[in-house]
Amino acid sequence: MLGFGQRLLGAQEKMDDLACDPRQLERTYHHFGLVNDVLSGWRSVYLRRIRPHLSATRPSRLLDIGCGGGDVPIRLAQWAARDRLRLDITAIDADARAIRYASVRPLPSGAEGHLHFRQAMSGDLVREGSQPFDFITSNHLLHHLSAAELQALLDDCQHLCVGTVIHNDIGRSALAYALFGLGTWPLFRESFIHDDGLLSIRRSFSKPELAALAPPGWRVRSLIPFRNLLIYRAPGKRPDA
Template sequence: MFKSRSNQKELLDQEEIPAGDLYQNLRELDFINNWLGGYAVSFAALKKIIPSGSAGKSYTLVDIGCGGGDTLKRISKWAKRTGLQLDLYGIDIKPVCIDYARSNVKNAQVRFICDDYRNFFKHIPKADIIHACLFCHHLTENELVDLIRFALTNKSTLVINDLERNPLAYYSIKWLTRLFSRSYLVKNDAPLSVLRGFKKKEWKSIIEKSGAARYSVYNKWAFRHEVIIYGNTE
């Protein structure tokens, strides 16, 4: 079952999820991502694409499929520690996620938008960086090609932090969530997310179909991929 991506939809992709169940899911996902070092993949990618000596210059970053805003909260703290000036936006199509995010990220300079990511230029004039953390495995291959082309058309650098489809990752997260999770969404979706994840060669194939000229794909701890499709950041 690891030879090709699963087409099974996650419970999180359903239209109606009780708010309390979704909030429990978001809290546990933040803990898992932090504990396994998942946020570090995004920090490393941002350091690669923002030129050294850029103090005083501001960059606009939009996190698509932002969920509860935890990734943006972590990026905001990291940017302050490293002296980077980032104007941060989060966009998610689910109103319940945006409601949670606005409460969750009250003390950080982050603005949230409830809409499809393809509409965010109706809300803001530009995005130097489009960031997608654990969002792309929810998309089909054609939707991923469209996402890359969307970024390139709008001269944005696309940073993707997502899962590697790997047997060890699958069985590890399956047993860990079975033992410690209180969320039926996490128990179902965490291992399924791995099955919907990618192989490195699949990323390269998807990117080449998009027509992107400059990109990089790296394997990262733990069972992650750091994908950068370069736009006009540099």
């Protein structure tokens, strides 16, 4: 059995199966919000790396790639609206099921008209000649990709972003696997959270692996608990710590 010294490749998460139980898939999308609020650290990412660059008068544009059920872009829109800062968000996912779910979710007060969901991939926006974004984010996307797919994504991001790119993903470790397994088994039996989450940890990059694959201009930072941030700042922009 493959240990934690290497990524587990070639395995498919249950929610990625087009024939999976639609009720369990919907519950999974619903539960993502709780899991990400507790484990993904987006509040600190927003406070440190996004909010300082937002304005109350000048709109900023953010692209969220692989948005899933939409909880992360909804949170970002909520926080920006609460802070009275102008942030227009486009959230994309290749899976039509995710976009259908996200598109009918109620938006937080002040975010109406500032958050739009669309079925697309980053390459589609590059080919369309999309206007550049001030921020690009993703959550739990990188571990789905091969090394070649990761390089293609990062190239797309450099084409599309004139500010900061933040890819937030799991950092693979045996301890993360054990704690997630214990913490989620009694809570999420009617969704794919437990099984897919464990598989996601096995499929994720370690910090050294991600750093080795990162092109020039990209850097990897750790985020508690068990997170890797892969960050890019467009040329001419002041790098964050």
